[in-house]
Amino acid sequence: MGGAAALEKLVPVLLAFGGGVLLARRKIVPPEASKAFADYAFLFAVPCYLFGNIYASDLGALFDWRALGGYAATAALAVAAVVLAATASGTREPRAVALRVMAGVQVNTAYFAVPVFITFFGTAAPIFPVLLFQVCVLSLVVIAIMELGRAGPGAGGPAQRLGRALGASLATPLVLACNAGILLNLLSVHVPAVVLDGAAFVGDSASPVALFALGLHLGGAGLDVRGTTREEAALIAFKCLGFPLLAWAVCGGLFGVGGDWLTYLVLIAAMPTPQNLFIFAQRYDVGVALSASIVIKSSVVSLLLLPLWIHTVTG
Numbered sequence: 309m310g311g312a313a314a315l316e317k318l319v320p321v322l323l324a325f326g327g328g329v330l331l332a333r334r335k336i337v338p339p340e341a342s343k344a345f346a347d348y349a350f351l352f353a354v355p356c357y358l359f360g361n362i363y364a365s366d367l368g369a370l371f372d373w374r375a376l377g378g379y380a381a382t383a384a385l386a387v388a389a390v391v392l393a394a395t396a397s398g399t400r401e402p403r404a405v406a407l408r409v410m411a412g413v414q415v416n417t418a419y420f421a422v423p424v425f426i427t428f429f430g431t432a433a434p435i436f437p438v439l440l441f442q443v444c445v446l447s448l449v450v451i452a453i454m455e456l457g458r459a460g461p462g463a464g465g466p467a468q469r470l471g472r473a474l475g476a477s478l479a480t481p482l483v484l485a486c487n488a489g490i491l492l493n494l495l496s497v498h499v500p501a502v503v504l505d506g507a508a509f510v511g512d513s514a515s516p517v518a519l520f521a522l523g524l525h526l527g528g529a530g531l532d533v534r535g536t537t538r539e540e541a542a543l544i545a546f547k548c549l550g551f552p553l554l555a556w557a558v559c560g561g562l563f564g565v566g567g568d569w570l571t572y573l574v575l576i577a578a579m580p581t582p583q584n585l586f587i588f589a590q591r592y593d594v595g596v597a598l599s600a601s602i603v604i605k606s607s608v609v610s611l612l613l614l615p616l617w618i619h620t621v622t623g
Contacts, residue, residue, distance in 0.1 A: 328342070
């Protein structure tokens with residue numbers, strides 16, 4: 309895909325995202341409304357989209373195990389790199405390290421990757437396996453570390469805290485929708501067309517609403533570029549440049565992944581830090597300011613680099 313074509317494809321993304329920023333800056337729509345839009349997308353619209361598309365997909369083609377193995381290996385190397393960098397810089401508290409791993413390795417699937425893939429490729433199907441890996445493995449490890457590091461009378465014992473971590477990771481609407489779609493697909497259970505049409509109708513709104521919510525949030529929070537610390541800059545650079553380059557090298561060079569799947573994996577890796585980072589930081593009271601800054605700034609950097617990545621991996 310040429311540079312001009314990539315920019316043309318980016319217009320709907322910029323329109324939805326930029327509209328949110330503009331309306332929030334002009335105070336036409338209150339920035340606080342971003343939570344309502346984001347909740348609609350995360351809790352309802354995106355799960356509807358995922359369920360319908362996974363149910364109708366060819367799971368054999370969807371779960372390319374070589375591609376997934378390459379991405380898992382990339383993530384493992386990235387986790388090791390972030391842990392080493394964090395400890396070398398003096399951050400050794402396990403929860404703080406886990407938060408930085410999440411910032412550098414996990415990607416914004418629901419609010420960024422799904423809209424981008426729908427816009428550029430007409431489907432977000434390649435995201436499903438990576439989303440499940442991210443939630444069921446990466447997020448589970450991060451939440452487990454956070455729960456085990458909790459203190460206070462209501463924290464409970466290690467087993468209780470690990471149980472909470474498992475429940476929090478696997479009981480999200482995104483995971484439930486994916487698993488329901490996979491299960492009904494495998495069992496060849498007939499889902500009425502009216503249900504699938506309804507899910508598609510709601511799911512079609514996921515992309516613009518998610519981007520609009522992200523724009524509202526950014527428009528209200530603002531962008532303090534001068535206040536960016538060296539650690540923030542390093543994590544954002546790794547997330548937006550280092551991680552996708554590592555995915556390209558590991559998946560393409562070591563695992564022999566090519567064609568469309570290599571394009572998908574590199575672009576997924578190039579997505580920004582997920583908004584859940586800020587939610588986790590608030591919930592566990594660790595690195596709240598750092599998390600908020602990285603979520604906002606990595607979203608802007610990823611959006612700016614998106615035409616470059618599209619042109620590079622599809623050219």
